Amino acid sequence: MATSINTITSAGPPRTEEIAPGVHAFIQPDGGWFVNNSGFLVTRDTVIVIDSAATEARTRGLRAAISEVSDRPVSTLINTHWHTDHTNGNYQFRGATIVAHERTREMMLRYAPTTPDPAGPFPDVNWGALEPAPPFLTYDQGVTVWADDVRCEVRWVGTPAHTTDDSIVWIPEHSVLYTGDLAFNGGAPLVSAGSVAGSLDVLRDLRELRPRTVVPGHGDVCGPEIFDLMIDYLTFVQDLAVSGHRGGRTPLRAARDAGPHPFGHLLDGERLVANLHRAYAEIDGAPRGAEIDLVATRRDMIALNGGRPLRCHA
Numbered sequence: 001m002a003t004s005i006n007t008i009t010s011a012g013p014p015r016t017e018e019i020a021p022g023v024h025a026f027i028q029p030d031g032g033w034f035v036n037n038s039g040f041l042v043t044r045d046t047v048i049v050i051d052s053a054a055t056e057a058r059t060r061g062l063r064a065a066i067s068e069v070s071d072r073p074v075s076t077l078i079n080t081h082w083h084t085d086h087t088n089g090n091y092q093f094r095g096a097t098i099v100a101h102e103r104t105r106e107m108m109l110r111y112a113p114t115t116p117d118p119a120g121p122f123p124d125v126n127w128g129a130l131e132p133a134p135p136f137l138t139y140d141q142g143v144t145v146w147a148d149d150v151r152c153e154v155r156w157v158g159t160p161a162h163t164t165d166d167s168i169v170w171i172p173e174h175s176v177l178y179t180g181d182l183a184f185n186g187g188a189p190l191v192s193a194g195s196v197a198g199s200l201d202v203l204r205d206l207r208e209l210r211p212r213t214v215v216p217g218h219g220d221v222c223g224p225e226i227f228d229l230m231i232d233y234l235t236f237v238q239d240l241a242v243s244g245h246r247g248g249r250t251p252l253r254a255a256r257d258a259g260p261h262p263f264g265h266l267l268d269g270e271r272l273v274a275n276l277h278r279a280y281a282e283i284d285g286a287p288r289g290a291e292i293d294l295v296a297t298r299r300d301m302i303a304l305n306g307g308r309p310l311r312c313h314a
């Protein structure tokens, strides 16, 4: 536990931002691997939470942040997708109704919570004591959750994108959009478990919503300009994949040959090669969200990172 707390400090403490009346973003710097954002809405009687966190300690931090704002009980936890940085801490909200897409539940029953793997790319994470707590109220297209009179539309995005089970939470009255990992602010997008083409479709749809405030899955609260950046990055990935594929280069070779590029400043830049793996699969005709060799993508990310484990402040 002490290790986790020190690690949190080293990446900067989390903070809560009220982005509309009663509507909060819980932002965890630096937004890198496994350092996700959450949200919560305070209603007359209860609190509605959007996503938990990756580790026992980080989820305790989220719960503490909620109780600084409200002493009401958490009635509802919405998961934007199954990835363990957004769901490992679900168990700390037992007693709440956990809501997500059907496939989020399916994936969590198979893969969550993450157990420590010292041989994996994140050897130093102190996960804490995690327990399974999958969603038990599921939908196939979407569901509306009401925060008193405020409508919160929880919608599946309709196609594989970041994963195969991404949902957004859209609050039209406040023009607030929680995107989960469809948007990263300051970090490289990651679509290796979903689809490059699907992500581009979804990002264009989200831009059409014209949200005033966007809470990305990682990184600072922002506006809809984030979608243009994500689209530009993924278009760059697709272009790089087309030329690499045509030239017979592996995704790793193509990523290395990319040299300095306009997205070089983004955090966790090694994701480029993982995204290229997905783009190559799509060029070869793989359907969106088809399984690809994620072990190979992790190996190549480590190679692109100079052979080091990936940088992670979880």
Ligand SMILES: [Zn+2]
Residues within 6 Å of the ligand: 081, 083, 162, 181
């Ligand atoms: Zn994710």
